[in-house]
Amino acid sequence: MTPDEIFQDRIDRGIKIEPKDYMPEGYRKTLIRQISQHAHSEIVGQLPEGNWITRAPSLRRKAILLAKVQDEAGHGLYLYSAAETLGVSRDQMIADLHSGKAKYSSIFNYPTLTWADIGAIGWLVDGAAIINQIALCRCSYGPYARAMVRICKEESFHQRQGYEILLTLCRGTKEQKAMAQDALNRWWWPSLMMFGPHDSESPHAEQSTKWKIKIVSNDGLRQKFVDQTVPQGEYLGLTFPDPKLKWNAVRGHYDFGEIDWQEFKNVIQGNGPCNRDRLRARIEAHEQGAWVREAAMAYAKKHENKAAA
Amino acid sequence: MRLGDNALILSQRLGEWCGHGPVLEEDIALTNVALDLLGQARLWLGYAGELTGRDEDQIAFLRDAGEFRNVLLVEQPNGDFAHTMARQFFFDLWHRLLLEKLSASKDERIGGIAAKALKEVAYHRRRSTDWILRLGDGTEESHARMQQAADDLWMYTGELFEMDALDKEMQQAGIGCDLAALREPWLNEVSRVFREGTLEVPKQSWMQRGGKRGIHSENLGHILAEMQFLQRAYPGAKW
Numbered sequence: 347m348t349p350d351e352i353f354q355d356r357i358d359r360g361i362k363i364e365p366k367d368y369m370p371e372g373y374r375k376t377l378i379r380q381i382s383q384h385a386h387s388e389i390v391g392q393l394p395e396g397n398w399i400t401r402a403p404s405l406r407r408k409a410i411l412l413a414k415v416q417d418e419a420g421h422g423l424y425l426y427s428a429a430e431t432l433g434v435s436r437d438q439m440i441a442d443l444h445s446g447k448a449k450y451s452s453i454f455n456y457p458t459l460t461w462a463d464i465g466a467i468g469w470l471v472d473g474a475a476i477i478n479q480i481a482l483c484r485c486s487y488g489p490y491a492r493a494m495v496r497i498c499k500e501e502s503f504h505q506r507q508g509y510e511i512l513l514t515l516c517r518g519t520k521e522q523k524a525m526a527q528d529a530l531n532r533w534w535w536p537s538l539m540m541f542g543p544h545d546s547e548s549p550h551a552e553q554s555t556k557w558k559i560k561i562v563s564n565d566g567l568r569q570k571f572v573d574q575t576v577p578q579g580e581y582l583g584l585t586f587p588d589p590k591l592k593w594n595a596v597r598g599h600y601d602f603g604e605i606d607w608q609e610f611k612n613v614i615q616g617n618g619p620c621n622r623d624r625l626r627a628r629i630e631a632h633e634q635g636a637w638v639r640e641a642a643m644a645y646a647k648k649h650e651n652k653a654a655a
Numbered sequence: 656m657r658l659g660d661n662a663l664i665l666s667q668r669l670g671e672w673c674g675h676g677p678v679l680e681e682d683i684a685l686t687n688v689a690l691d692l693l694g695q696a697r698l699w700l701g702y703a704g705e706l707t708g709r710d711e712d713q714i715a716f717l718r719d720a721g722e723f724r725n726v727l728l729v730e731q732p733n734g735d736f737a738h739t740m741a742r743q744f745f746f747d748l749w750h751r752l753l754l755e756k757l758s759a760s761k762d763e764r765i766g767g768i769a770a771k772a773l774k775e776v777a778y779h780r781r782r783s784t785d786w787i788l789r790l791g792d793g794t795e796e797s798h799a800r801m802q803q804a805a806d807d808l809w810m811y812t813g814e815l816f817e818m819d820a821l822d823k824e825m826q827q828a829g830i831g832c833d834l835a836a837l838r839e840p841w842l843n844e845v846s847r848v849f850r851e852g853t854l855e856v857p858k859q860s861w862m863q864r865g866g867k868r869g870i871h872s873e874n875l876g877h878i879l880a881e882m883q884f885l886q887r888a889y890p891g892a893k894w
C-alpha cells in the first residue's frame with residue numbers, strides 16, 4: 347500500500363491521526379484552513395458580544411457575559427494550539443486573518459444593536475456552533491477532535507444563558523418582547539447560513555467527508571438545528587421570519603424556506619454590515635499591542651541572559 | 656459602598672478592553688481581573704444593599720455620579736496598555752494592603768468578603784507587578800510609555816490614603832482600618848518595583864481628591880451613561 351492508502355485505511359478504521367503521523371499535504375492544508383478559520387471566529391466573535399459588556403443591564407448579566415466572552419477567547423487559544431500542531435505558527439495565522447486571506451465565520455459581521463441580540467447570539471449562534479462542534483468531536487485529527495470535546499463542554503452554558511436572556515425579555519414588558527422578536531428577525535437567517543452552502547455547492551465536501559474532517563453534511567446539520575430550535579422559539583412566543591417554515595409530518599422534520607444566497611456570498615466577500623469594522627478592530631488591537639509584545643520579549647531575553655550569566 | 660464602587664468602576668474600565676488586548680493571553684487575563692472585581696463589587700454592594708434596603712442593581716444602576724464613592728484613580732481612562740497597568744498596579748498594591756487589614760474587621764461580613772477578595776487580589780498584584788517590570792525594563796519605547804503612565808496617574812494615588820470622618824469612625828469601631836498607615840508600605844513596594852523596573856517614582860506631590868466625597872472627574876459621568884443605559888431607558892424592567 348502507498349502511504350496515502352495506509353493513511354486512508356487508518357481513517358476508515360476510525361484511528362485518530364496525530365501530529366507526528368504521516369498525512370497527505372491536502373489533508374494538512376484543509377485542516378489548517380478549517381481550524382484556523384474556526385479559531386479566528388472565536389476571536390472575532392468576541393467583538394459583537396464585547397460591544398454590550400459595558401452596557402449589560404444587571405451585574406449578574408454582566409458577569410455572565412464577561413465569563414462567556416472569556417471562554418470564547420480561550421477557545422481561540424485551544425484552536426490556535428491545535429492548528430500549530432500542523433506546523434503553522436499563530437503569528438502566521440493572525441497575519442492571514444488580517445490580510446483577508448483567512449476567513450472567519452460570517453455571522454460576526456452582523457451588528458449587535460440591542461441587548462436582545464446578546465440573547466439571540468447565545469441561543470442561535472452558539473446553538474448552531476454546538477451542532478457543528480459536536481459532529482467535529484468525531485473528526486479524524488486527534489488534536490482538533492480533543493479541542494472540540496473540551497469546547498463543547500463550555501458551549502452549552504453559552505446557549506443556555508442566551509436563551510435565558512430572551513426568556514426574561516419575552517416575559518417582560520411590551521418593549522422587551524419587541525426587542526426579542528426584532529433580534530430573532532435579524533439573526534435567524536444568518537444563523538442558518540452558518541452551516542455553509544448546500545452540499546451540492548460545497549467545493550471540498552466530498553474529499554473532506556472521506557478524510558472524516560467533515561462528519562455530517564451541511565444540510566443535515568442545518569436541518570438538525572431547525573428541528574431543535576423552532577420549538578424553543580415557540581416556547582418563547584416568538585415568530586420566525588420564514589413563512590415557509592412548517593412541520594412536515596411525513597418527513598418528520600420542519601420544512602423551511604430558501605436562504606438568500608446572494609446575501610451569503612456578499613457577506614463572505616466582505617460586504618456585510620460590519621466586515622470592515624471587525625477586521626479593523628482586530629488589526630488595531632494587534633498593531634497597538636506590538637510594542638507590548640516586543641517589550642515582553644525584550645524583557646524575557648534580558649532575564650534569560652542574566653540567568654545564564 | 657466605597658469598596659464596592661472601586662471594584663465596580665475598575666471592572667467596568669477593564670471590560671472595555673475585551674477583544675482589544677495586545678495579545679490573546681492578555682485579553683483573557685484582563686477579563687479575568689474584571690470578573691474578579693465585578694464579583695467583589697457584587698458582594699460589597701449586596702451587603703451595603705442589605706443595610707439600606709436596596710439590591711445590588713439598584714445601587715449600581717440607579718445612582719448618579721455624585722452618589723458614587725470610588726476613588727478618582729479607578730475611573731481614569733484605559734489609555735494605552737501602560738496606563739491600564741500603572742493604574743492597576745497602584746490600585747492592586749493598595750487594595751491588597753487594605754484587604755489584609757479588613758479581613759480582621761470586627762464586622763464578620765466585611766472580614767469574610769475581604770478574606771475572599773484577598774486571594775484574588777494577591778494574584779492581580781503579582782500580575783500587574785510583572786507588567787511594570789516587563790514594560791519598565793523592556794524596550795526604550797515601553798520604558799518611556801510606562802514612565803509617562805506612572806507620571807500621569809501619580810496625582811490620583813494620594814486619595815487612597817486619605818482619612819475622612821467616616822473612615823475614622825469606622826477605624827475606631829474596629830470595622831475599618833487606618834488608611835494613612837498603609838501609605839508607607841505602599842510607597843516602599845512601589846519604590847522597590849520601580850527600582851527593579853528601572854523606573855523613577857514620580858516626584859509630584861500635589862494630589863487630586865474628591866472621589867470619596869462624590870466629587871469626581873468628568874470620566875465618571877460617561878462611564879455611568881454607558882453602564883446604566885438600559886436600566887435608565889426602561890425604568891422598572893427586569894433583565
Ligand SMILES: [Fe+2]
Pocket residue numbers: 388417418421497
Ligand atoms: Fe466558542
Ligand SMILES: [Fe+2]
Pocket residue numbers: 418472475501504
Ligand atoms: Fe460559545
